[in-house]
Amino acid sequence: MNNRDVHLPGSENRQVTRAAGIIGIATLISRFLGYVRDMVLASFFGAGMVADAFIAAFRIPNLLRRLFGEGSLSIAFIPVFTQVMIKGDKAEGHRLAVGALKLLLVVLSLITMIGIIASPLIVHTIAPGFAKDPQKMALTITLTRLMFPYLIMIGTVALCMGILNVLGHFAAPAIAPVLLNLSMISAVFGASLFSDSQTVRGLGLAGGVLIGGVLQLALQLPFLARHGIRFWKRSGLWHPAMKKVGVLLLPTIFGAAVYQINILVGTLLASLLAEGSVAYLYYADRLVQFPLGIFGQAVATAVLPSLSRQAAGGDYAGLADTFSHAMSLVLFITIPAMVGLIVLRDPIVALLFQRGAFDEQATRLTSMALLYYVLGLWAFSSVRIVVSVFYALKDTRTPVMTATVSIATNLVLGMVLMAPLKHGGLALATSLASMVNLTLMVYLLRKKMGLIRWRPVLVSCLKTIAASIIMAVVVLLICRLPVFRQSLPGGVRLPIMIVIAIGSGVAVFSVAAKYLAISQWDQVMGLVKRSLSRS
Structure with missing residues (x-):
């Protein structure tokens, strides 16, 4: 990496497109297995009590992963790590990476211990509606405690992914979720061999999540070692550049994970509705995650290292060109995906999920949630690109401000729309809130960088x-x-x-x-x- 690279916008655009393609293909494989996993879950659990309990419990460590892993630390770390590497001091960059990984392990371990102890309070806050069913509340708390250690593995995996992306390696990080899906599928079938109880199967599924987290982390280590970054290398927990990461870290918690926070708000409100509402939103969100993960997240992941290199080199014209290219690319792919999902939502939900405990009514209600979620697909994807620009410029204040407005909008709209549209209103509120977030960010980015075409x-x-x-x-x-x-x-x-x-x-x-x-x-x-x- 050298300063000459940052003055080649055409080269950066080709690199972004190529990297997005690699990530997209790997994510396609992962999403396919993810749908196999969800088909298995729908067949075994339907949209009943155990399904609601597992989904609510899994959202908690998953949200923390987004907040403290890929949603904040990774995004805050990439621009600083890129700046160190672009100066040509490879050894210093490696020391920064190893120190950050070790520090993250300590922090996540502490958060996990606190989370396990505070699980009852967390579940009562996240899913207050479950209190009317003591059995569902107790199962959700148990599953939450079992899956909290997943945060340690997957949070570390997220930082490994960021490091490898900066070093130009995209395939292994993108393929890692395949291992989680395989582990969860195997766990459900394995638990079913010993018991017909849905509760036992749910506990087995939680164990599959933990095993999947371990496997994902194990996959990253050989590729990090190949680049000279080894966990076992003697290194302190602190590096001077971590101070810059710390300055960026806290604000990115809200700015980068606004979509996941809005989904969590939807889960909270859905727990107050009829049984199955949490599950309907989950299955619909999983379908939205297919194009969002393959295309939106792929482009956002691919573009951040390029934007960071250009920002570090002062090449703002190149940065603006790369941003325009990424926005056009993500809209070109997500708009037809959005239209296709709207037109085919009923048959797709029926094909993927309608079997076993998942009946026609569950299909109809999931399809309704999918319609309202997918209306915001273009906004969900675009927000990730705009956020990447602000973070490449080390501006964390703007994404925090717009994220706060978006979360407040989602909460207010959710409470208003859940009365007439039930769980569908919660999905629509998430889409509208994302559109508000995108509009504000684009307006403020235009004021900040008028040179964007x-x-x-x-x-x-x-x-x-x-x-x-x-x-x-x-x-x-x-x-x-x-x-x-x-x-x-x-x-x-x-x-x-x-x-x-x-x-x-x-x-x-x-x-x-x-x-x-x-x-x-x-x-x-x-x-x-x-x-x-x-x-």
Whole structure:
């Protein structure tokens, strides 16, 4: 890494696109297994008491992972680590990385011990509605205590991912969640061999989470060692550069994890509604996480090291160009994904989850939540890109301010909309709050960096919307063909219809994107062709 690199915006854009592709492919594999996992959970647990208890319990360490792991420490650490590395002092950068990892282990261990002791208070705060069912409350507390140590492993994994991303390694960090999904699936089936009790299976699933966390951390260590970063190296817990990380850390807790905090607010309010409401929101959110994780998070993860290099080198014109490229790319992919999920939400939910304990009513109510969540997909994805710019510039105040407004908006809208729309109102509140967050951040970024070229982003976005509308019309027509309503047996109707509809939608969108001359289409296809030529 050297200062010359930061003056090559075209090179940075290609690197961002390539890195996003690697992360996206790895995340696709992980998300696929994640859906297999959720299909297993839906089949074994449905949307009943154990499902609500596990989902609420798992949200607590998962939120803390977002806050203290990839949501704050990783984002606060990357710009500082990049600055040390870009100066060419490799040994100093390694000392910083090892010290940060050891310090994080100590901090997370303390938080975990406190969390285990305070689990009853935490659960009563997060899911107050569970108090009316003592059995559900007791199970949620037990599961929370069992899964709290997951925070130690996954928080450390998140920092490892940030270090490896700065060093140009994206594949291993992105593929790590596959191990968690495999571990959870195996745990459910393993527990089922010993007992038919859903409670026992739920406890087994919590054990699978812990094993998955250990496996994810173990995967990162050889790749860190290959770059000269070894846990076992003698090093203190403190490095002078950690002071800069500390200055950035606390504000990023809210700024980076606003989506997860809003989801947690939804869980809190959903616990006051009918049984199953927490589960409906969870399954719908999992479907939204598919394009959000593969595309939105992939681009955001890929772009932060590039933005940090450009900010550290004072290349603000290059930074603005990289940001515009990332925004156009994420909107080009998430807008058609959003439209596709809206059109196909009912058959997709039915195909993935409707079996065993997950009945038609659960499908209908999950589909309703999915509709309201997916309306905000473009905003969820875009916020991650804008946040990356502020953090690359070491501006933590702005994301905190907008995140605070967003969380307050979500809470108020959730309480207002949950009366007429039940759990669907909570999903809609999350989407609207994210749109408010994005609007505020874009306005403030424009004031901070007037040199950003918004016109190409807007033109690309409008063209993408036009191509997505054409795609939606074709997909709707395909779903209404008589062959899918009368001729095919029920067991194969849904999968065949969805495969044909998605394949046709992708083909139509591709033709429309090429005809409308959307530049991101050429970039994505170029990445695909280069990947195929190397294989």
